[in-house]
Amino acid sequence: MSPASSLLSPHAPRRILPLLLPLRLSSSSAAAVSAPALAMPPRRDGTKPPPRKWKPKASDASFSSSSASAAAGIAESVGKMTLAPQEPPRAGAAQLWVPRGYATSAAEGPGPGAASTSTSAAVTAEQGGAASQKLSSLFKSAPNFEVDNSTFTEAQIRATFYPKFENEKSDQETRTRMIEMVSHGLANLEVTLKHSGSLFMYAGHHGGAYAKNSFGNVYTAVGVFVLGRLFREAWGKEAPKMQAEFNDFLERNRISISMELVTAVLGDHGQRPKDDYAVVTAVTELGRGKPKFYSTPEVIAFCRKWRLPTNHVWLFSTRKSASSFFAAYDALCEEGTATPVCKALDEIADISVPGSKDHVKVQGEILEGLVARIVIRESSVQMEEVLRNFPQPPLDGVDSDLGPSLREICAANRSDEKQQIKALLDNVGASMCPDHSDWFGNSGLDAQSRNADRSVVTKFLQAHPTDYATKKLQEMIRLMKQRHFSAAFKCYWNYQKIDSLSNDNLYYKMVIHVYNDSVFRRYQQEMRKNQGLWPLYRGFFVDVNLFKATNKKAAELAKDGDALLKNISGALDSNSSAVDGLADEDSNLMVKLKFLTYKLRTFLIRNGLSTLFKDGPSAYRTYYLRQMKNWGTSPSKQKELSKMLDEWAVYIRRKYGNKPLSSSTYLSEAEPFLEQYAKRSPSNQALIGAAGNLVQTENFLAILDAERDEEGDLRVEHGAAPSSPVSTSVDVVPKTEGLIVFFPGIPGCAKSALCKEILNTPGGLGDNRPLHSLMGDLIKGKYWQKVADERKKKPARITLADKNAPNEEVWRQIEDMCGSTKAAAVPVVPDSEGTDSNPFSLDALAVFMYRVLQRVNHPGNLDKASPNAGYVLLMFYHLYHGKSRREFENELYERFGSLVKMPLLKPDRAPLPDTVKTVLDEGISLFKLHQNRHGRAEPSKGSYAKEWAQWEQRLRVTLFGNADYLNSIQVPFESAVKEVLEQLKAVAKGDLKTPDTGKRKFGNIIFAAVRLTPADIVGLLRKVSEKDTAVNTFLNETKLVDSLTKAHVTLAHKRGHGVAAVASYGVYQHQEVPVSFNALYYTDKMAALEAQLGAVNGEQIKSRNEWPHATLWTAPGVTPKEANMLPQLASEGKATRVPIEPPITVSGVLDFY
Secondary structure: OOOOOOOOOOOOOOOOEOOOEOOOOOOOOOOOOOHHHOOOOOOOOOOOOOOOOOOOOOOOHHHOHHHHHHHHHHHHHHHOOOOOOOOOOOOOOOOOOOOHHHOOOOOOOOOHHHHHHHHHHHHHHHHHHHHHHHHHHHHHHHHHOOOOOOEEEEEEEEEEEEEOOOOOOOHHHHHHHHHHHHHOOOEEEEEEEEOOOEEEEEOHHHHOEEOOOOEOOHHHHHHHHHHHHHHHHHHHHHHHHHHHHHHHHHHHOOEEEEEEEEOOOOOOOOOOOOOOEEEEEEEEEOOOOOOEEOOHHHHHHHHHHHOOOEOOEEEEOOHHHHHHHHHHHHHHOOOOOHHHHHHHHHHHOOEEEOOOOOHHHHOOOOOOEEEEEEEEOOHHHHHHHHHHHOOOOOOOOOOOOOOOOHHHHHHHOOOOHHHHHHHHHHHHOOOOOOOOHHHHOEOOEOHHHHEOOOHHHHHHHHOEEOOHHHHHHHHHHHHHHHOOOOEEEEEEEOHHHHHHOEOOEEEEEEEEEEOOOHHHHHHHHHHHHOOOOOOOEEEEEEEEEEEEOOHHHHHHHHHHHHHHHHHHHHHHHOOOOEEOOEEHHHHOOEEEEEOHHHHHHHHHHHOOHHHHHHHOHHHHHHHHHHHHHHHOOOHHHHHHHHHHHHHHHHHHHHHHOOOOOOHHHOHHHHHHHHHHHHOOOHHHHHHHOOOOOOOOOOOOOOOOOOOOOOOOOOOOOOOOOOOOOOOOEEOOOOOOOEEEEEEOOOOOOOHHHHHHHHHOOOOOOOOOOOEEEEEHHHOOOOHHHHHHHHHHHOOOOEEEEEEEOOOHHHHHHHHHHHHHHOEEEEEEEEOOOOOOOOOOOHHHHHHHHHHHOOOOOOOOOOOOOOOOHHHHHHHHHHHOOOOOHHHHHHHHHHHHOOOEEEOOEOOOOOOOOHHHHHHHHHHHHHHHHHHHHHOOOOHHHOOOHHHHHHHHHHHHHHHHHOHHHHHHOEOOHHHHHHHHHHHHHHHHHOOOEEOOOOOOOOOOOOEEEEEEOHHHHHHHHHHHHHHOHHHHHHHHHHOHHHHOOOEEEEEEEHHHHOHHHHHHHHHHOOOEEEEEEEEEEEOOOEEEEEEEEOEEOOEEOOOOOOOOEEEEEEOOOOOHHHHHHHHHHHHOOOOEEEEEEEEEEEEEEEEEO
16 A cells, blocks of 8 residues: 555554544655545546545445345435424415435435325335334333343444543643653644534444434534535535445444534524534544544545535644744733634744634634644644645535525424424435434334433443454443443434344444543543553444354354454554653643633623522622632733623623523623623723624524533533642731631531530630631521521621531532621631542541441431431532542632641551441442432432441441551541641631642733843942943932832833734743843933843844833833833933943843733
8 A cells, every 4th residue: 555545544554642643644754645545535627536545344234235225215204204294384484495406316306206105105104113013022122131151242433532631730731841842853732723612423324423422413413414514515516426425435434523513503602603614623433443533634634535624723843833832822811812813823833724614704703712732743744745735625516505504494493303303404415314213213213212221231241242342342331330430321222223123133322421521530540550441532422232142153253252352452552652752641732722702701601690690699709700710810801800790790680680591592692791891992892802793593593402511511610620738828817807617528527526626725716706606416497597697797706617518509608608798718628638539538438437436416316326327428428529639629729718627547557448448339339329219318218228227237347346447547636626726727817828729820911021130230220320420310319229129121012013923932931031231221201221132042032122121210100111212312312321331231031921
């Protein structure tokens, strides 16, 4: 095979860069890439294309000729379905139509077959009824399918997107490492636009269409329609033919494409797009092994052959360009919109590849963000080869009548979701989507019948794998279930295989739905322990076949499977740790960089709606201030945004009252408000970014499930996890304010005993404020409301809230109390290492349970006499589930500014005994079973009542049998109290310092400059004044030496010189720069030193100012920028110039401001 033909062949040997850098363009970076070698669409010049280089694959049994005819019959019957009564068209009503130029099947028009329609319809109905009855019977008997030694399973990934990867280090550390790698020639930095839409994946009309966590719904119907329309736009009248070829190509080569689907009909993001479109973000070869993702040059080559839209891509291959990129983002992060961002990056990047869809023209100016990742060094050469060999293709249908648009179809079909789906699929045509069974079911069974029983996953894990891919998928799912990861493995009947179903041959679609992003991070940790694990992908869909084999066939499969696993197990995963010279942790480096103009709409306005309408303006203010603090928003922007958001809160509450504004259409109200607000001043315009030209969606919005959040972006964006405590800033609690001490803990953490000790401590917390305690077990009614009422009576006192405060709802109430009663709050938490998914370790849980079971006559009846004490502790333990210790502490730090840790376990303790660990693991598993089936019902009332009683007894026997161990590992209570008191007294005095969260405060860069030390400048001026009495007189009269507190030489200013100019100094940031001063200029209104900049690492630093200088002093009413006029004033005799001979050189530090 030639190097050219290896570009996109699924069978060519490739080296895979784990997760993000999967494919090499060719075996040698110098290999030429030849366009004709690609086996893709035919040439349009009429010449015969060269023979295809793709290796043929064995055809799938499910798509034999008989299967194909059956599928065609099913598609025909679905195509004739009527989902809603058809009324005569009303005058002026929007009508659906398909243009004649886009007929998708020769049989669609009237012909001889039309005469026999009534007869064939009756036969079809009779056959359909029989088939429906047969399938219904099969579905009912499927749960009785038993796994034995002759049961095998084959799993094939159908569609997937990149794994969600989170760097272990902070964003700033990741950025630094990226620049280092580029500097040393190890890699390039690749940056792409982040369009604001929904993930859509497509694997051909047999492979299926998928959203992020679902299929067969309006999201995927919209995706198929938009993709089909893109083919019409690109290929014109050839579109039906190319659609069919594309579907066939994807199926034969087992390829799926991923796209960012941007529409105005699926709910609001940051800005309603001007047009409905999609951009290809990934192409994945699924094959029979681990998915392999195309490199970006390969994606562009693939898309240009098929005329699919590509994203805007920039490559940075030098230290200067990479550093300048991050500096440019820092300069634009709070005000950036699409036009200035793209302009700046075009000027900085070594290679810029514009997207085939211009973000400004199709989406608008509001830009969600950028994605920066490390790619192999050869990517620059590969990209240049692709751009030479694959020019931007023409769009033959762009001026043609493409038929009704997505918005017109949705507007004309408003009765229900099914009607919209059917209209979309009918309009896209049979060449693009001949089979509608994923949406509407099959053989008389609707889509609701596709749900399979929950035992499918268990049977899948128990059955023998037929190949390596199946084995690895079993390994992944088994581990996730063992670790109790928050994920679902939903199984549905595969209607694409309906004709192959039998009692001993079952076909399913499995959706791996990860509920919490923390699962991806925890799974990454497992991958570091086990290098052979496959990645956990986003958008993860698998075809599963469970079947019985005859004894002879079973023996053959088992033998073949064992041989296959032995041969390829090591080969496929041996290079997973290092590829192309990059360590695994380096190959996965990626950062997402979002813009404040987008975040203010989505996170501050849209995601804050529930808080605003449910809890009121005060809680909303707390919410948005916390968000901005987490992001590191500059103080000036926080002030501007607070003013705007407070006004928004009043405006929308006055207009809607207590009726919440829908988050899916929030821009209908927010955009006009933002537009009017932006018109008031230039600063408001910069704050908003862009507003106006609102696209009205009310008449064509797709009919969505109100609870569905397909993209999962209706969530609070959290900041980075904190590092170990390092003194950075002091949180002072004024004595005129109150203090709330509360306990995010678990029963048995000794909070009540601690509160008693604090109350009995002479002098309290070291000041005059009175102390009082409210014990939760003695308060009737709503505890936190009682605390709030008591605080309003005496807001200046210190309140000990003696009740467990385990969740964010309680923390939000405490924040509200702080705001309404002018108080600070400090959480006191038991110190514990925690686990990946819980801030408390099993050792801590064992101690808490042991303490509770020693209690007698507890006011809350949680003691040794309680039959369900273990269950109650497990319930509290699971209230914290999903947060690691770092996440838990980070959120408390960010909400309340400080944290007190109560010592609990000795650091040098022996490991937890196996018997204790076992009984706790049993309890956790039982709790999950109980919770899944009965929710929060008492254990004695559920189907596991007997198991709970037995476990509670085993728990007591086990814990008391290990009493000596549990007593020995605890820090003495007296020592714990002493340490907590010291920390609380420090908080009260303002001496406790909060930890560094490891997050960089990016701010909004305005200019680059060399910062000078005032002492150096003062010394220079004194030397000059010793030689010149006039200078000495000037310095004495102006008291310049005494008033000089800072000085700098400006290099470039964002407003005057542009973002790219400012960013170009990023490579020199924090470097020392020699600065020589050769003259002093002054008048009675200002003074400045003329500067000449030196070199850094042999590179001359140049200022973009015509006259490089350091302004030293200006009289009242004179702006510093007027000092730029001093040379001209001196030439006119209106200013004094004093030469400094020889020039005096000092050092400064280059930085951004």
